[in-house]
Amino acid sequence: MRESAAERHDRLLELVRGRGSARVSELAAQLGVSPVTVRRDVEFLAGEGRLDRVHGSVSWPEAARPQSAAGTAAGTASAPGTTPTPASRELVIGMLAPHATYYFAEVIRGAHEAAAAAGARLILRISDYRPQEDAGRAAGLLAAGAEGLLIAPGWKEPDDPVEHGAWIAGLPVPTVLLERRGVPGRELDDLDRVCSDHGHGVLIALRHLLGLGHTTPLLMARADSPTAIAVRSGYRHALDALGLKSPGGPIGSVSAETDPAGFERAVQAVRAAVAANRATAALVHNDVDAIRLVQRLAELGVRVPDDLALVAYDDEVAALADIPLTAVAPPKREVGRHAAELLIERLRRAPDGGTGGAQEPPRRHVDLLPRLRVRASCGAPADTLRASGSAHS
Structure with a gap:
């Protein structure tokens, strides 16, 4: 199946995010496309503020870098020896859903409401029930600046959690599963999750x-x-x-x-x-x-x-x-709301997030009753x- 422009953008963003910066020629070789195509993609992504262009190279936007990695971003400098308070800046959380209508419309609405109430920004990607593409969609969310993820994989078959789920446990940011359960005893069973019973x-x-x-x-x-x-x-x-x-x-x-x-x-x-x-x-x-x-x-x-x-x-x-x-x-709307609140709590209580090294709270499996x-x-x-x-x- 031919790769869409959105999928190529996701791969390009993930490459730049991992390196910090890269030349157009290097990106073209990595992506397997022409430099002209990469330049068009870079121009589009830079116009959206998702990349910076500097003399034939592209770099990850300074404003999108986590405070712990970027030090003090422009306009948010901290006094020497202090750590920025997580609540003092807008959190960005990503959400991957298999669909944006029918059942998941309410789940998304609940997550969006909880994010807005907490002063966080929610960004969304849709998998269209293609579990083999979930990892790429999640990478796109990270490339867009998501500091934590709400994941509802596009699983359809009983074996999908095993065949298309292991990557979730390796994500580098706090992650909450919603309306999905891992296989007992396997990696995903250790993640936070919020589900309908x-x-x-x-x-x-x-x-x-x-x-x-x-x-x-x-x-x-x-x-x-x-x-x-x-x-x-x-x-x-x-x-x-x-x-x-x-x-x-x-x-x-x-x-x-x-x-x-x-x-x-x-x-x-x-x-x-x-x-x-x-x-x-x-x-x-x-x-x-x-x-x-x-x-x-x-x-x-x-x-x-x-x-x-x-x-x-x-x-x-x-x-x-x-x-x-x-x-x-x-309780679809409540699933989205509880999952977003749990993720935001995780992000704001993280040991490196200004809480003085507070111990991470236990993981939670939350079942809400229909x-x-x-x-x-x-x-x-x-x-x-x-x-x-x-x-x-």
Whole structure:
């Protein structure tokens, strides 16, 4: 795949950041492009203030260098023998997210709000769920001046944390994982992280449906994201915790846009389970699939909630369905906020950050609990819907 200009800029910035300065000819050789291309890139990056140009060479901007490395930057000189106070300058934190819409829009918003409240600047890069490019995106954030990183890798497959995650543990700045977990016993398990407890989210959904008198709810879920994988795992654990037997195993779902035939197979499997009285309730990941499922089941003569009570997982657009969908709502905004606050605390309490050599606090694994927002699709009594609407929305 041809390298984009943004990806080349990231590599160029990382080279200059590592060396401090470099000649255009050297950068062209390292990047495998022509000097003309490098000069154009340098002109663009210098115009953005991300590089300095000096007589055929480029250098890392003095203002972007950490205080500990650059000494006293212009306009911020310290008295001899003193260390600049971290709170006296703007911190820059970088955030790598797999997407900027749907689920992660709220995570990003929460991180941005926390950064602004702390007087820090948040800069963002998006991986588009290409985990093989995450390291380059993170390098671009560092090259842009990020002093700490919030990382939500673009993992999709169960093996991605091992195949595409080891680089995170070697990052040279404080790092917080968000909505992602490392493999127990491996490098990433030692990092700070802030996550939604999706297992708890599944458990509260199943308990609610059982409390309404339904048989063991079935699960229809994708397997193409860490959230989907966590929902599947949470379903198995919830069945064990509640002493239930699976009504035939999870029904695998796929995107209706990319694989309409595969999605139709999942719909037909749900319809067959209802027709055979194997299920009267279902948990569906995600909102979009749940809305499409309700529409297609109606065409097949299966009514929600009369024939099938339904709970969606994510609560991004669940309330906008024709029949408003009861949904598990992970605390997305709070995940971003807590992760940013944790990272900023790390940066301001670092031993070399003016705190007099204070000992680094313990690493933290923070799990935030999802909430259940009860609407019409689960068949709850009207008084329950009203109470839930005031308590949870």
